[in-house]
Amino acid sequence: MATPPIAPGTDGPASDALLKIGQFFTRWDQSPDRRAVFRSGGRAGDAFYRNRWSHDKVVRSTHGVNCTGSCSWKVYVKDGIITWEAQETDYPSVGPDRPEYEPRGCPRGAAFSWYTYSPTRVRYPYVRGVLLGMYRQAKEEVGGDPVLAWQAVVSDPEKRRAFQ
Amino acid sequence: MTAAAHVHTIKTYGPDRCTGFSPIPAMSMVSHAAGARFINLIGGVMNSFYDWYADLPVASPQVFGDQTDVPESGDWWDATYLMMWGSNIPVTRTPDAHWMVEARYRGTKVVSVSPDYADNTKFADEWLPAQAGTDAALAMAMGHVILKENFVDRRVPFFEDYVVQYTDLPFLVTLEQRPDGTVVPDKFLTATDLGNAEAETSDAAFKTVLIDRDAGTPVVPNGSVGFRYNEVDEGKWNLDLQGVRPALSITDAASYSGTTSTVELPAFTDATGEGSVVHRGVPVTEVAGRQVTTVFDLMLAQYGVGRAGLPGQWASGYDDVDTPYTPAWQEEITSVPAQAVARIAREFATNAEKSRGRSMIILGAGICQWYHGDVTYRAILAMLMLCGCQGRNGGGWAHYVGQEKVRPITGWAAMAAATDWTRPPRFMIGTAFWYMHTDQFRSDGYSSDSLQSPLAQGHLEGMHTADVVAKSTRMGWMPFFPQFDQNSLDVAEAAIAGVARGEAADEAQWVADRLKAEDMRFAVEDVDAPQNWPRTLILWRSNLLGSSAKGEEYFLKHLLGTHHNVMGEDHAGSRPKDVTWHEEAPEGKLDLLVSADFRMTSSTLLSDVVFPAATWYEKHDLSSTDMHPYVHAFTPAISPPWEAKTDYDLFRLLAEEFSRQASAHLGVRKDLVATALTHDTPGELAQPGGHAPDWKGTDIPAVPGRNLPELKIVERDYAAVGQKFSAVGPLAEKLGFTTKHITYDVTHQIRQLAQKHGVFDSGAAAGRPAVDTDARMAEAILLFSGTTNGELAVQGFETLEQRTGVQLADLARGSQEKRITFADTQAAPVPVITSPEWSGSETGGRRYAPFTINIERLKPFHTLTGRMHFFLDHDWIKDMGESLPIYRPPLDMHRLFGEPQLGQRGELSIAVRYLTPHNKWSIHSEYQDNLFMLSLSRGGTTVWMSPQDAALIEVSDNDWVECLNTNGVYVGRAIVSHRMPAGVVYVHHAQERTIDVPKSETTGRRGGIHNSVTRILVKPTHMIGGYAQLSWAFNYLGPTGNQRDIVSVVRKRSQEVRY
C-alpha cells in the first residue's frame, strides 16, 4: 500500500484548526490557504521614515580635512535641510583588468552632515567681550575711525593685557 | 576691527607682522587661495604647512629634488612586492586600502613594518616588528644584503644599467686628506676642478663628472644642474649618456691601477646618539691632481660590504653582530630577526629584477615624523633606487602623509600668491616661525654640534639652533619674517632715497650695505623685541592650537600670553650668540588672533575673533589628492546658514573693508621684500660646492641673491586691495605663471576668462577678468593649470623640450583640445592631463607613478647631478655625518633635555616613548566631537598602553592617567591593549580640549592636547639652502615640525577628576 506523501513543514490539521480559529476573531481578506491576509490603511507612521529618506535634490561635494581621501559624495537635501550623504560611484573607470576607485569613503566622512546643525556649529561671529567693549569705547573717543580705535586699545599695555 | 588691526599693524610695524596660516590647499583650493590672496596682497606672511606638519619627507628634496611625488593608490595593484613601512593604510587611507588587499589576491606579497600590531599588519603576509624609531637600522641592513648579493657577489645588469643612468652612483667624489693624515670623502668633483676646457664652460661648478669605463677618462655628462639655466647649454639638460658607459666603481675603469685609500666614515650605532668612526678602503684614481672615488664605492664602504683587496674593517658575514650594517647588527637594535631581514631583502630585490622594478614601499608618518626621519627615508629610498624601482608603474616609494598634491598647481599658486598683481610674495617656513616666535628656542638647551659627526669640521660648532635660524636667514638659505627690525615700507622708501643720493647702485645693494654695517638687523636676530613680534594671525581651514602646534603650551605662554602648563625653565646654560637674549621673555606677542571655522575647536576657544565659516556642503571649491588622479568639486547643498560665510566671501569682504580703511591711513606705498634663494630658479646656483662662508663678522661682502636673500622693491596700493582681490591682474600676461621653472604664457586664457566672466569697468581692476565668486576662482584655477588645460600642458612640454632636447610634448598632445571646466568637475570626478607640473605620465590611461617621465624620457631630476642622489656634499650635511645613507637612533631626550631616561620608574609612573599616530575615529581633530564617532569610539582623550607598562604603574583599562614632561601635561583614559609594545604609549593625534578633558593633577590647569607634551626640534640640515636641490621653496624644503622623539612620564593619577 502506497504511503501518502508527507506534507512539508509544520502544516497539518492542527495548524489549520488554529488558523481557522484566528480568523474567526479577526476577519480580513485572505488567501485561499489562509496564510496571507490583505489589509488597507494604517500606514500613517511610515511617512516619517519615508520623509527621512526622501529628498528634493542631490549635490556633489566632498570633505576638506587633509584625509587624502578626496572622495566624492552625494549630499541629499530636503526642504532646504541637509539630510544625509552617500558615496558617489561615478569615478571614471581605470581599465578593464583591475579594481575600480568607486565607491570611496570612510565612516568619519559618512558622519559629516551631523555638523551642519550640531551644537558645536559656529553660527555667528564672536569677539572677546572685553576687547569689544574697549574697542567700541575707543572708537567713540577717537571719533569713529576704526584704525585709531584699534591703535588706542593695543598701545595701552593694560588694555592689551586685559583681553589677551 | 579685524581690518583695522591689519591697517594699524602695517602702518606701525610693517606688513610682514601680519600673518596667516591655512594648510593643505588641495583639500579646498579656493578657500585656501582666497585667504592667502588677501594676506599676499597686503604684503603679509603665509606660513608653510607641509614641512611644519613633518609630512614633508625632507629626503625627497634631498634625493629627488622634488617636494613629494608618489603613485596613486590604483598603482599599488601594479606592484608585485609591496611593503608597508610605518603607514597604517586601513586607518589612515581608508578609501584606498582595498587596493592593497586586492593586490594580495593577485599574488603580490605584502610585508608590514610597524612597532605595534597595527590594523594594516593584520592584512600582511609577514610582519617585521621593528622597535619604534629604529627603522633606518633595518633599512641599512637590507641595503647591505642588496648591495652584497646584487652588486658584488653577482652584478645584476638590470640594476647596474639603471643606477649608472639615473642615480649619482657613478659620479666622482674627491677625497680630502686632513692634516692628521686621515682621509674623508669631500665633495662632488665638478667641471671646474678639471682645469681644462670643460672648466671654462658656463656654470661649470655645477657640472658633475664621471669616468668613462672604456676610455678611463673623465666625462662631464649632460643633465646636471649646470646645464639647466644658461643659454649655451640649451638642449643639453637631459640624461642621455651619448654612448658613454660610466664606470660604476673606480675598479671598472680601464685605466684603474689598483690604488686604494682608507677613508673614515661616521657611524651612530650607540643608543645615546654618540658618533664613532669606521675605517674602510675604497679604490681611488687621480683626476686633475685630485684623489677621487665614486659614490658607489663609498656606498659599499658605508654599508660595510667588502671586496677582495680593499683595506679596512668589513662585515664577516650576515651574522656579524658587531659590524654595521649587517642583519645581525640590526637585530640588536630593531629586534627583527636577522634571517628575516636577509630573506625579505632578497625577495625584494629578486622580485625587482624579475618584474623590472615592481617592488614598492608605502611609507608613512610612523617613520617620517622623527627628528632623523630624513635619514630613515634615505636608507629606504636607497633600497628602491638600487633595485631600479623608481619611475616604474608598480614600483618605487609611495609616501602618503598629508594631502599635499594640488594637481592644478599653477592656477592655484597664482591665485593664492596673488602673483597676478605683485611678486614676489612673502612665504615663510612654518617650523622656524613658530620655534622663534613662541620662544621655544629659549628653553632649547642643546647646541647643534651635540648631534654632529665625530668627523665634523666645525661648521656647526657651538651654534645654538636659534643661531642656525639666524645664519640660514642672512645667507639667503631660508626665509624669515618679519624681515628687518624696521618697517619694510620705511626701508623701501629709505633705500630709494639712498639710491637717489647715489649711495648705492640699486636698492638691494643699499640694504645689503646697511646690513653689513649693522645699521639695520634681521628681525630674527632680536626676535623678542616688540617691534619684531608678529601682531596679527588669521587661521582658517586650520585648527593650529588643537592640532599641529608642537610645543602648544609655549604658544599659549609666549604668543598668546594666556594660561599654560609649561613646566620647564628657560635654558640658562646654552644661549644663542647671534640672537639677542632678553632677560624677561615676552608673553602675549600677538595683538589679534582671528579664526574662521564652522565648529568650535581648541583654536576658536583661544581666538579673539571667530568668524562663522561655511561647511564643505555649503560652498564651491575644488579637491584633489595624490591617492587618485581626479579633480572634483565641492558644491553648496544649501547656502551657508545663520551668519556663516564661505572663506572666499569672508576674505573678499575683509579685503574690501581693509581697503576702505587703508585709503586714509596707508595709500600707495613701496615695500621691500626679501626672498630666499629658491629651488627651480637660477638662485640655486648661488653657492657652489655647498660651501658658503659667512659675510657676518668677516670681510666677505654681502651680495643680494648670492650670500644674502634676494631683495626686491614692490608697490602696494593699499586702497585697491579689495578690487584686486576679485580680478586677475595684468602680470598674468606680462610675466606669465611659472611652475618649476617653466613659464606658461596665459594670454589666451586671460582672454577666455574675460569672455566667460566679464571684466571690471572701472577702478584698479578696470579691464581685468573677474574672479568675484568662489566658483569663478575655481574656474580660473583650472584654466591656468596644465593638468586641467591641455593647451598649457602642451605648451609647457614644448618649453621643456627646448631645454632638455628630448621629446616630451607628445605626452599631452592628445589632450591639447581638452579643458576641464568647473562644471565638468561638478558633473563627475575628472582624470587630469599629463603635464610638466608633475613627473609622471597618465598618457594612454596608465596609472600615475612618479618619475616615469624622468626614466622613460631621460628628463633630469631637479638635483645637482640631475640624477637621484645617494650622496650629499653640503658642508653642513657632512658635518652632521649624513653624506650617505646611515642609521641614527632617536634623540636621547635625557641627554639633550634632561627628561627621564626611558624606563625610569617613579611611584606609579614610568618614562616611555610618547607617539602620536592617527586615530580611527577622527581625522586630525575633526569628527572626534561628532556624535556618531563619539558613540563608536570610547570618546574623549585616551592613552594607549601595553599591559606590561599598565601593570607596572597599576593601571587598569579606562583608568585616568597623565602624560607629562617639561613641555606640558596631557590627561586621558588608559586603553590597555595587547596590541601595544612595552615602553611606548600612543596618544592619538589631535584629541581636542573640547571633549571631556579634565584638570590635571600636576598643574591644576586643564590638560592639554597631544602636542602639549611635545616641542619643536629643528634639525640644522633642514635649514640649508642656496645649493641645487638643497634650496628653499614653499613647502618644498624647510625644517620639519617633527614630534616623535618625545619621551614622557606616564603616571597613574587620582580617579577623581574635576572639569
Ligand code: SF4
Ligand atoms: S569619506 Fe573619509 S576619506 Fe573620504 S573625503 Fe570624506 S573624510 Fe576623507
